[in-house]
Amino acid sequence: MDAIAVMLITQGIHGLAYGMLLFLVASGFTLIFGMMGILNIAHASFFMLAAYFAFQIMQWSGSFWLALLLAPIAIAGLGILMERLMLRQIRKFKLGKAVVLFELMLTVGIMVCIEEAVKNLWGTDPEIVNAPELLRGLVQFFGMTYPVYRIFIIGLSCSILLLLGLILFKTRLGNVVRAAVQDADMAGALGVNVPLVFTLVFGLGTWLAGIAGVAAAPMLTVFPGLANQMMLDSFIVVALGGFGSLFGAFVISMLLGELTAFGIQFFPGYSTIILFGFMALVLTIRPSGLFGEKE
């Protein structure tokens, strides 16, 4: 195979790995928004925090697998606490339309808080998380060499995606969750414990962000600014894919991953402008997104 084709395919798999991580973050983001109408600005901060948790757990125990198991659970716990203790508190004020502003501001406060807490606890220097022994090194296929770890990320994300799909579309719990995403009031009227489902989905969403954070830690360096890029990208995914649409989030995540990977090569500097311009256009012409259902 010639060099250009190898480069293109390598770059393509790079994009796929980033797109998968992005989807893990954005799926939680879009589920939470679709169900509770809360645009959780702090969602990507949970992703960043998970990477730091993974770093810390590996400092203590040295096991990546332990980090992959424990860090997302800890993050989900924090997410559930945030939902139970804070977001629910705001609804008690009976602020009417202004409740949206207060919820957004609360998540902004939590975002700043997480970022500053991370800076205080671990410092601003980038930390390096090593991939486990098993996943280091390169793999040979079709005459190309490729880092194993990225293949692992793709595999992991795919299996979580499958699991999520099975739970959401094949179980009763999934039916309840999807019903609550569609119309929380109606689901409540039919006897679903909507507050409990809210907490569950918030926990699930942050857990997904946590998995993505741990998985991203060895691939990207761990630093406080990690949340910024992820936040903006997941914003684009959710806005373009449609609020609350998992399928839309998946398609746009993959496209965005590839665009980021190839954009660096072919049109450096312009990809942000194009992306956000496209996002602005979609938001104004079709506020429900490309794949979302019209309201």
Add this chain to the structure above:
Amino acid sequence: MKNSFRKWLLWAAILAGLYTAPVLFGVFELNLLLGASIFALFSLSLNLLLSFTGLLSFGHAMFFASGAYGTALVLTRLDGCSLLSAIFVGAASAVLVALVLSPLLVRVGGHTFAMLTMAFSQIMYATVMKFSHLTGGNDGMSGFPIPPLVIPAVGLIDMSLERNFYYFSISILGLSAWVMWFFTRTPFGSIMVSIRDNPDRVTYLGFNVPLSKAIILGVSAGFAGVAGSVYALFQNMVSVDGVLGPLSSFTPLINCFIGGLGTFIGPVFGTGIGTILLELMSAHPEQAQLVFSLVLISVVLFLPGGAIMLYWKITSRWIVLRNKFQTAILKGNHES
């Protein structure tokens, strides 16, 4: 009557305080005060959208940045540009940005408005980085000349003197704040509030809601531009991370919330509290932002009206206590 007299007295005291500040304080406190005033105006302009029209903007920094870059560019590129016209160019470029974007922005509200403004400020960030031959890219622009203020029949006022610059900028900022306050008191200001509360009703009454929103956006952007323009003159430097960084749109929002939503003057208190907080924490700059964010979270959770509501609560409590006290004394007198 008594109330309005007290109000005027309060305003006179604030004005006198601001104008005697250079006599009382050193350069450091003066710069702190001026910096806070700039951000107070910036927050006030955001509050026009937030409290009065009910639109949450996550990208208000783009108007601040347009003002700052507009002024910096015209002072760098154009020799002999006067001070007031430089500020005017700053404000005008912010209004221009707002008017160009308004056809898209006026159609939406709520979350979509927040995300759209955020997208536009990101586009602006990328554009500023891309046109680095004009804007200096990552390094920003600095060292542009600050012309003296020319007043006919009085002469030149040198702006390199700290005290002169302070008087000049505080006048510009105060005047802008006053014009904005006046704007909220006009009939149009009432339309603004009605758009927040019930846009459909405003349409039925025969007002053009999108056009009104565009005007509000233009006014808000213009004053953010004035703030940015004075900021550029004050710092004599504009950097992309300073005016368009990740937190620059959130800081005025946080000020509005801490000060108190739904009032005109709230953001000024919020900025004051923020500045004092950061100054108190100046020994531990790493923790300052953390404390700031915790203050924001607790305000949102426990005191949705912000500092103003706290003040009202305290004063009303005090009035209640005083009444109790007086009735107790009267009763006591009566009984004895």
